[in-house]
Amino acid sequence: MKLLVINGPNINMLGIREPGIYGKNTYADLLTLLEQTAKDAVIQIDHFQSNHEGAIVDTIQAAYGVYDGIVINPAAYTHTSVAILDALKAVSIPAVEVHISDVDSREPFRQISYAGLYCEKTIKGQGIDGYRQAICYLQEKYG
Numbered sequence: 001m002k003l004l005v006i007n008g009p010n011i012n013m014l015g016i017r018e019p020g021i022y023g024k025n026t027y028a029d030l031l032t033l034l035e036q037t038a039k040d041a042v043i044q045i046d047h048f049q050s051n052h053e054g055a056i057v058d059t060i061q062a063a064y065g066v067y068d069g070i071v072i073n074p075a076a077y078t079h080t081s082v083a084i085l086d087a088l089k090a091v092s093i094p095a096v097e098v099h100i101s102d103v104d105s106r107e108p109f110r111q112i113s114y115a116g117l118y119c120e121k122t123i124k125g126q127g128i129d130g131y132r133q134a135i136c137y138l139q140e141k142y143g
Ligand code: DQA
Pocket: 009, 010, 011, 073, 074, 075, 076, 077, 078, 098, 099, 100, 101, 102, 103, 110
């Protein structure tokens, strides 16, 4: 099984960025968690992070026919990007949405998720462990 983990803008700033909201784990810690999860589950996990909406759309399109599942944290584009939603619909790959923080208890503008309209599950407020949970879900269902 091959999964792709996609992270949107400012996720590369984890650990530095608003630690009271996103925690002290760094982006490097997240990559280590992905590596360990891939080892434990005996699956291939690739990862991609970009601060650019179009690059995320390009990466979702390129996943077609290559990956069995996508774990996506579109970050701020969660709340704005119809383009990312349409790309997910276009490739029709099973996807799970992850948010490190509990977006439900934050500002009203974070209550809308466009990608979430496609994703079959959303994991929020679990810190970086949410990525592991999303991977386990996809592996159990599609692996
Ligand atoms: C986030 C929540 C978003 O509202 C925010 O813009 C992010 C990160 C999260 O992981 O909690 O950048 O997706």
